[in-house]
Amino acid sequence: MKALRNTWYVAALAKELDAQAFLSRKLLDVSVLMYRKADGTPVAMQDRCPHRFAPLSLGKRVGDEVQCLYHGLRFDSNGACTHSPHGDGQVPARACVRSFSLVERYGFLWIWMGDANRADAKLIPHYPLLDNPLPTAVAHGYMHMPANYELIVDNVMDLSHVDHVHGPLLNTAGHLSPQKPPVTEDSNSVLVRWEWQQHPPMGLFAPLLPDPAGEAEQFVQVQWTAPSNMFLTVGAVQGSRDYERGLISWDFHLVTPESETSTHYFFGSLRNFMVDNGAFNDAKLENMIHTFKTEDEPLIAAQQAEMGTTDFWSLKPALLSCDTASVKARRRLQKLIDEENASPQNAARAAMRATA
Ligand code: FES
Ligand SMILES: [Fe+2]
Incomplete structure (x- = not known):
């Protein structure tokens, strides 16, 4: 694979x-x-x-x-x-x-x-937030996904889908799709960020904000690092644009290929609110898994079934403004894979196989 x-x-x-x-x-x-x-x-x-x-x-x-x-x-x-x-x-x-x-x-x-x-x-990626977290403020989870891991990277790097796919908990009310979010990259990572005002706020944050029915400043940032690790920072604040004073959730989506058409989806989740509430922690993890299982997975599994194992680019996908970050991640990964396959060790192994 x-x-x-x-x-x-x-x-x-x-x-x-x-x-x-x-x-x-x-x-x-x-x-x-x-x-x-x-x-x-x-x-x-x-x-x-x-x-x-x-x-x-x-x-x-x-x-x-x-x-x-x-x-x-x-x-x-x-x-x-x-x-x-x-x-x-x-x-x-x-x-x-x-x-x-x-x-x-x-x-x-x-x-x-x-x-x-x-x-x-x-x-190993550096995630200092996960070094010694408060046990009641961190949750780790696992899901099996019947889809290629790059489809999952596409899903997380292009969060405009939240406008269309997700229900009340993660609702972004159509604010992400019109944006052309800034994307920055270096040799091993791609970072994308959306900021917007929402009224009422996303269901994940609304009940915990001072005015659950009012307007909130919201943001989400995703950093991809090769091969398939995504670090999300999601926040909401009211009465200011100082996100540090608001509610923040940090989510680590780390995916590992099982086969060409299936993936192990691991995640870790942290937050800066209700940090000593273990029951809230458990409920947040359960809600996260439920949301992925009922909203993202059926769609991604159906996408995989439709595409089969045909190479993604050979299908000539239409490209939209929301695709910039996911396409950059795909290209960076492909470059790393090509470099690995062209390495002298691999060339020597291929030659040995050919003469065996
Ligand atoms: S298959 Fe393991 S000892 Fe024979
Ligand atoms: Fe999603």
């Missing part, structure tokens, strides 16, 4: 990986087994035994090791075979499993699916 490989993707929420159980998830078309060692360290390896390719997740834990259900080969957390119950116990050279770097940060587990020697934790 088309995806950047030498980069960090979110593989799971940190809370999804408990002390004992295996978690198996397909990422970039590769089945990955994740678990925690006894000391809590998260580990990841291909969920495929090198003998007859049974998923290792069907097997069992033996201390920090994994034993295949089918014929009992055992592997350590680096994928090295440590035990064979067969014959004289000799371990064949091919009896090893590919392992992946897996780093816990910001409540997520980040995986590197590319060249192992290039996995540098310093390349």
Whole structure:
């Protein structure tokens, strides 16, 4: 599938990986087994035994090791075979499993699916807001989406769709579509921002503002960083344009390809209001998931079904003023993928495959 490989993707929420159980998830078309060692360290390896390719997740834990259900080969957390119950116990050279770097940060587990020697934790996106948040002011969630990850990036980078798709909670009342929002970019990121007045304010903020039926200054900003991480800042204030004095929600939408036509959608959400209210926190997360599931997902899934796996650009899409940021993100990602595919290591691998 088309995806950047030498980069960090979110593989799971940190809370999804408990002390004992295996978690198996397909990422970039590769089945990955994740678990925690006894000391809590998260580990990841291909969920495929090198003998007859049974998923290792069907097997069992033996201390920090994994034993295949089918014929009992055992592997350590680096994928090295440590035990064979067969014959004289000799371990064949091919009896090893590919392992992946897996780093816990910001409540997520980040995986590197590319060249192992290039996995540098310093390349994980910097989200200081998620460093040590108040537990009652932060929520992490997950959704499976039956659509290509770039359709989800399009959806978040072009929030004019909120005018048309979303109900009372996220209603922007037609204010975003007429705008040509400023877009700025650098080598690895694209940033887009909308500002507008709304009367009454968006349902997300209205009940918490001094005048729920009055006019509010609102804004939303989205920063995309490669390959598919989006950081949203959404705010509303009344009686001034000083957004810092108003209500702000920070939302992290981090998407990881599962396959060409499906995506793991992870998110984190923070806010500067009602920060010590755990029940509000839970309700906000539930509302967010409900909104995506009932308003965005049906549309994006239908779009995917209509497009199939045909290349997006080959369909010659009509372009509108609202597309600037999403198109820039698509082009930047494509450039990074092209550069990765043209790298000397990949050229050498392709040559080896051709002569094999
Ligand atoms: S398939 Fe795993 S040991 Fe045979
Ligand atoms: Fe949406």
